[in-house]
Amino acid sequence: MKEExxxxxxxxxxxxxxxxEKKQQVNACAGAIREVMQAYDDDYAGLALMLIAAEVAAE
Numbered sequence: 761m762k763e764e765x766x767x768x769x770x771x772x773x774x775x776x777x778x779x780x781e782k783k784q785q786v787n788a789c790a791g792a793i794r795e796v797m798q799a800y801d802d803d804y805a806g807l808a809l810m811l812i813a814a815e816v817a818a819e
Contacts, residue, residue: 775786797805 775783778786793809797809800808
């Protein structure tokens, strides 16, 4: 298993443990992010998403 796949599984498991309202908020936010990303080149949108994730993690 790749490191990325393991990370995804860990995050998905953590989301599954949330109460329904919080899980809905996470899924809605992820959906909104995916929708916005569709307007951009896949590579650049992915890079921008990684940038934001790193910034959030550093806070």
